[in-house]
Amino acid sequence: MTLELRSINKRFGDRDVLRNLDLSVADGECVALLGPSGCGKSTALRLIAGLDDPDQGSISINGENVVAIPAERRRVGMVFQSYALFPHLNVRKNLELGLRIRGSRAAERDERISNILEVLQLQNQAEQLPSQLSGGQRQRVALARALLRDPLVYLLDEPMSNLDAQLREELRPELKRLMIGGSQPVVYVTHDQQEAMALADRIALMRNGRIEQIGTPQELYHRPETVVVAQFIGRPQMNLLKPQNGVMVGIRPEDIRLDQQGVSCRLLSREWHGASQMLLVESERGPLRIVCAGDQTISEQIQVNWERSDEHQFDLDSGRRLSD
């Protein structure tokens, strides 16, 4: 199954939310829409789901244009950031409502629901109301509901941003096992680059209603096409050196190493993270962030260096990558 968006435009009032958006997601592929809030990623998801209509452009699922098909019949499984569980129904009935409306028989419903509850380890919560569940449990119920939809496409709208960091890490493999890698395309909206890199086959980095760059996490990390992408992907952020002759040079903090023959710097601050540490230093080429091993002893004055091949060069005016 495939999903294809072609030259989608969408305005709200006098604001262009999406401009000429093209996106295709292959059979079983997971594409993350990554970007700051207001970049149009959630709007794109709502358009695919049919909750909003595009002003222009086509959306096809398996080659069939679905723009005219209302959300009720579009067969997408969506997980909302707020989970959107029905607060007046217990877990079982939350899952049952859609199945019943779509005309599945009672025996079949019971079987499918008990199966999915078992897979997600929710058997003991079946008769509880959403308000009685923990955040992680609610999230799993929302996943279960989307799975039971038998969708053609999975849409995930920041499904984990309401959970704490530890729970997120626990749920990631589960999400991967259940939804990603089946035959359905998955579109995953997030503003968390780590999550995008961990789950997605390809990342589409969005800004101002456009896709700034789309590619595998490795491509975005190693060959960012614009300064914006370079700054968004990778933590800590890429260093941008003082521009010279209309060229801006970027160097990743993890590509910088200590070297007696290198540029001398003055240490400004230091964060120790255990396995690694992050240094902020002042050099003649501007402030630099540096990541080095946690056990390295650091003095006030250090010398750093990096390989020329690790430099990323961007045009100062357009912010585009200069070919190297």
Place this chain on the structure above:
Amino acid sequence: MRRHSAWIVLLLIWSLAPMLWQLLTSFTTSAALVDGSIPFLQRWTLNHYRELLSSNPPFWRYLANSSMLAAMSTVLTTLLAIPAAYALTKIPKQWRQPVRFVVIAAALFPYVLLFLALLELARQFHLGNSLLALALPYSALQMPLALLLLTAAIEGLPVDLDDAARLEGLSLRQRLRWVMLPLIAPATASTAILVFLFAWNEYPIALTWLSRSDLLTLPVAMARIAGSSIYSVPYGAYAAATVLGAIPLLVLVLLFQRQIVRGLTNGAIKG
């Protein structure tokens, strides 16, 4: 805490004492009402109730009329107001504010000013002397209030619920039935009670639309009792009528107590 309970007791006395007075009056003989020297044990009687129930038409007839009218107005209002309120939350944003303004203005308009015009309408369309027809202006007059309460309740629901239900395959009607209705039940209950109360208490329109004595509603009938004689005020009978007229409302409020309180505090605490 002690000062709070003192205030509560004061408030209870303030609001319950008149009712208690009415209750006592309704069981007191007419003679004892104006003569304090009659001994305690000889003051009491059930005669006022007997009179009321044996008059022609009997008093329970008015109770039945009012109950029927109030029930019809309530059902009609909620049936129309729920889908309308749902629609009001779905219209484009730039329309919502003006529409709400108009609805509030309508809710605040003193309806008594309309009663002549309504009488004219009743004449024109031969709607006089029909309880069913009287339910029409009643629910129309209560529609703005009902809309305000119900739109507030629907807007108080989490925004994604409706979208999630759509993606689950629920049509507009199914979403209303399986998601919206159960969730706005408390607000619906409190709205219904308010509409019922209005219809139960309404006087000027009922006075002008109804003239057949077997169709009168409680307020009109009670006014007739109060003004039945120019030589004396029938305090006892009037008090008995008040007590009887309050019973159905008390029962209703007791039955739906929980929903009403939940509906009134709705929005104060978001779930």
